[in-house]
Amino acid sequence: MTTWTTVLLACAAAYALKLAGYLVPATWVEGERRSRVIALLPVALLSALVAVQTVVGDGGALVLDARAAALVVAVGLLLLRANFLVVVAGAALTAGVLRAVGWG
Numbered sequence: 232m233t234t235w236t237t238v239l240l241a242c243a244a245a246y247a248l249k250l251a252g253y254l255v256p257a258t259w260v261e262g263e264r265r266s267r268v269i270a271l272l273p274v275a276l277l278s279a280l281v282a283v284q285t286v287v288g289d290g291g292a293l294v295l296d297a298r299a300a301a302l303v304v305a306v307g308l309l310l311l312r313a314n315f316l317v318v319v320a321g322a323a324l325t326a327g328v329l330r331a332v333g334w335g
Contacts, residue, residue, distance in 0.1 A: 286299060297327075304321050304322050305322040
């Protein structure tokens with residue numbers, strides 16, 4: 232399978248998934264409990280993605296490097312209610328400096 236075939240199949244799958252979202256009956260997503268779960272689902276998925284990308288290295292090994300330190304800085308800046316761009320820049324700067332000095 233060529234790269235273009237893979238890209239086109241991924242595009243078709245993404246489009247089909249979006250279309251399926253419009254075709255779901257409204258009764259499936261109504262209700263207080265379902266609404267809360269549906270609203271929090273993207274947050275949970277993003278949190279899991281951040282956790283995996285931060286501490287999992289090659290072969291699935293646990294790795295604590297500059298990424299973990301950058302995440303700690305980002306959380307600290309978020310707790311201080313910093314602007315999103317400041318959070319991203321602070322985390323990137325932290326990871327960059329730590330990698331420049333040889334850690335991670």
